[in-house]
Amino acid sequence: MLLVQFKTESGERRIGILHEDLVRVVNGYASTLELARAAIAARATLGELADAAAGQEHFRYEELAAAGRILAPLDHPDPAHCQVTGTGLTHLGSADTRDAMHKKIGGEVESLSDSMKMFRLGVEGGKPAPGTPGVQPEWFYKGDGSIVRATGQELDMPDFALDGGEEPEIAGLYLIGDDGQPYRLGFAIGNEFSDHVTERQNYLYLAHSKLRNCGVGPALLVGELPAHVEGVSRIRDKAGQVRWEKAFVSGEQNMSHSIENLEYHHFKYGLFKRPGDVHIHFFGTATLSFADGVRVEAGETFEVESPIFGPALRNRLAIRETQYVKVKTL
Template sequence: MLLVQFITESQERRIGILHDNTIRVVNGYATTLALARAAIAAGAGLAQLADAAAGSEHYHYDDLAASGRILAPLDHPDPAHCYVTGTGLTHLGSADTRDAMHKKIGGDVDSLSDSMKMFRMGVEGGKPAPGSAGVQPEWFYKGDGSIVRASGQDIEMPDFALDGGEEPEIAGLYLIGDDGQPYRLGYAIGNEFSDHVTERQNYLYLAHSKLRNCGLGPALLVGELPSHVSGTSRILDREGRVRWEKAFVSGEQNMSHSIENLEYHHFKYGLFKRPGDVHVHFFGTATLSFADGVSVQAGESFEVASPQFGPALRNRLAVGATGFAKVKAL
């Protein structure tokens, strides 16, 4: 099942089930968050509750997208209660990429860079037996709910950034129950978006490079993630022509870590089990236009598409002026 959040012409929020180009409205719930809270309270599955509440009212997805009324598939009314985080060095990539990566991480561990050591650790211990903890992945904080951009909205990089590049990924979407239990609502495609030039200067700049906007959605895939997910990442120029295009793969079949292991190492921290909070957690990628020497310019657009997730995620790149604040002493 695919769920979509949107706004009506009268500026009312709705959630609906997407099938092809038709969104069937789920009655009684204005948001994914409200539907998820009700599902937890009822001890029911999200898809079960949505299907039971779906009525005859419907909208056409293309019409909503054309008028800019598609929302991110999960949000919180207070953006400070939405954590956006992620893990890196988790994906094996294509067959050619896998072969090259295994050659890089072979041999003497002491001769490897820190990144290659981390990748090797994941290959060797990222998929433990169910119920067991495997090796920790690389982890980063990206921001709160204020950085999330829905399909059709601009992704803005600050004017001090050295680069604005896409990262086509799958994100897990979660709600923390009143008892502190994390509940996974499902998954969405995303553009994690980072400053790769800053990161390349020194890997200790990774934290700086990740404090950027991200794209998410447009649909929430309810249920388990397929073991193999395929998609296409594109860069479109200002006239809408494809400037760069590459296939990407995800899902556990293409990863060095299991989803369960990535979730364990995120939610093991009490900070991330605060009742009522929402989490968007990116699982990583192995496909970047930056790796092919592409520098995306303001006015150009990103497109991340995978048939398992319905419509493509599309965002234009913009540059925002930085309001540097001089600190005042009290």
């Protein structure tokens, strides 16, 4: 089942079940968050509750998308209560690009970069037995809900950034129950979007490079993630023509960590189990246009698509002007 959040022409929020181009309205709920809270209270699955509440009213997805009325598949009325985070070096093959970015010149031939060491740890201990903690992955913070962009919205690159490049990834979407229990609502396709030039200067700049917008959606895949996921990442020029395209794979079959292990190492921290909060957690990638020497320009469009997630996620790159900040003493 695929769920989509959107706005009507009058501005009302709705949630619906997506099937091909038809979005069938789920009655009684204005958002994914409301539906998830009700599912927890009813001890039902998200899919069961959505299916039971689906009515006859429907909309055409392409019409909603063309009008810019598609929303991110999960959000919170207060963006400060949506935490956006992620993990890296989680996919088989993901270490090669990172190693080339981080490896220091002049080291011993047989020495491993920190990236390769982290990757090896994941390969050796990232898939423990269920219910058992494995090796912890690389982890990063991206921001709160204010950085999330729905399909059709622009990804703002601050003017101090050195680069704005896509990272086609799968994200887990979560709600923390009133008792502090994390609940996974499902998964969505995403563009984690980072500054790879800043990161390449020194891997200790990774934290800076991740404080950027991200694209999520348009649809929430309810249920478990298939072991093998295929998709395509594209860069379209200002005329809409494809100037770079590459297939990517994800899912546990193509990962060095299990989803359970990545979730454990995020939610083991008490501050990420605050009742009522929502979380969007990116699981990593092995495919970047940056690795192929592509520099995306303002006005060009990122496109991330995978059939199991429905329509493609499309976001145009824009540059946001910033001002020098000087702190005042009180």
